[in-house]
Amino acid sequence: MLALNLLPAAPAHAFNLQGSGKGKHIIILGAGLAGMTSAYELTKLGYQCTVLEARTRTGGRCWSIRNGATAAETNNPQQTARFDNGLYFNAGPSRIPHHHQLTMHYCRELGVPLEVYNNVNESTYYYAEGKGPLSNKKVRAREVHNDMRGYMSELLAKAVDQRKLDTGLTQEDAAKVIEYLRAEGGLDVDKLYKASARRGYMEAPGAGTHAGKLGDPLRLAEIIQSGLLDPDFYNVAEYTYELQMTMFQAVGGMDQIAKALEKRVVGNLKLGAEVTAIQNQTEGVKITYKDQKGTHELTGDLCICTLPLPVLGNVNHNFSSDVSRAIDFVPYIQTGKIGLQFKRRFWEEDEQIFGGITHTNNDLTQIFYPSYDYLGKKGILIGYYNFNEKAKKVGELTYQEREKLALQKGQLIHPQYPKEFEQSFSVSWHKLPHSLGGWALYNSDERKTHYAALLKPEKNVYFAGEHTTYLTAWMAGAFESARSVVASVHGRLSEQRLSYPSVGSN
Structure with missing residues (x-):
């Protein structure tokens, strides 16, 4: 009936209120x-x-920082963004979940084109400052995720084998669970976790006889002792309803x-x-x-x-x-971001990171990589995105001090920072007079x-x-x-x- 125009289409989230407000x-x-x-x-x-x-x-708060943007905070004078034309970062919202249908509806109705936002990227890093065996080293997210998935699957498989679970499983049911765990965790025939290609290669496979070289898994005790299971890190974004892919962003900035x-x-x-x-x-x-x-x-x-x-x-x-x-x-909430412009997109060229988020336990909290203009010449990272006490501490700094902090902590993960850095612009939302919070x-x-x-x-x-x-x-x-x-x-x-x-x- 729709195809024959016998039934009017009902667009998503149509808002058909009756009556007139004329005179009000x-x-x-x-x-x-x-x-x-x-x-x-x-x-x-x-x-x-x-x-x-x-x-x-x-x-x-729907604000994209680009060249010429200005802001003055309650404790800082006015600053002006000096980014190259065409570059920007979203100081406020940066992601649209695919199930936020009303947001999608207005983008469609208003003619705002969308592109995919890469929120989940296994090539990004975990970086823990501290005294653990993996501390002060950058570790790929895929290594932590797959090693932990493997170890937990192995432990659970052993518990099922030994009938240590509270729930009663028939022998047939237990066999099915173990097969699931073997697939989920990448376990071998003995239900043990060993390194696989899921966590990446030390040497990538290539042509001819070059099969690639796998690395050893991170030891479970080392992961725990280094704090990589702390809340700062083990927030697997794809498990969170609002952050499940596919996510979108407005082309050219929110x-x-x-x-x-x-x-x-x-x-x-x-x-x-x-x-x-x-x-x-x-x-x-x-x-x-x-x-x-x-x-x-x-x-x-x-x-x-x-x-x-x-x-x-x-x-x-x-x-x-x-x-x-x-x-x-x-x-x-107290929260803040800083945009850092670099001469080249070294995270893509040197480290094959295209979008996604690096997590830290220091004042940076998160580093966001841009999900637009891939393979471009220059780019802007969100050098920190922090919250609560960390955001409060950083918000008390001058703009120059925030930039210094972002560069000092960031180069622990990306040593390219000092050579490639050009400009910055920071926003502490709880310090902006007409917002006073995130x-x-x-x-x-x-x-x-x-x-x-x-x-x-x-x-x-x-x-x-x-x-x-x-x-x-x-x-x-x-x-x-x-x-x-x-x-x-x-x-x-x-x-x-x-x-x-x-x-x-x-």
């Missing part, structure tokens, strides 16, 4: 993905929208998504407009903001606030105590109290953003929250148009 004015605070998506969907319905954004750019949204709502945007007060009124809402021309007041029927909670905490408001507590007490963190109790308070309208103010979803830290959280709040706002105003209650009713 919605004020939206923040021009990140949640704010601009809200404006985009509301203007389709006929609403007048005004989007106030304190920054002089859109996108919020900010292309924000720029595509900006084009759809550009007539509704006021950039450089910092909100200083939000006041619920008997009917409608009054917003006070300041820009280069002074202080202004703006009134509307309803407000959608997408400001990060640490930022909202510095805004005057007349919210209820439950909402005020949520704003004040929901923590945001993303919201909730425990189970906070989900029942603070989180729940933010899901309800505060009289004429609605809240949206990743902090109002279970998808914190993901662009999908912004999109999902925008869809939810637009449906709520439109439902409320549509009902009012039919039943004629006051605008201020809750």
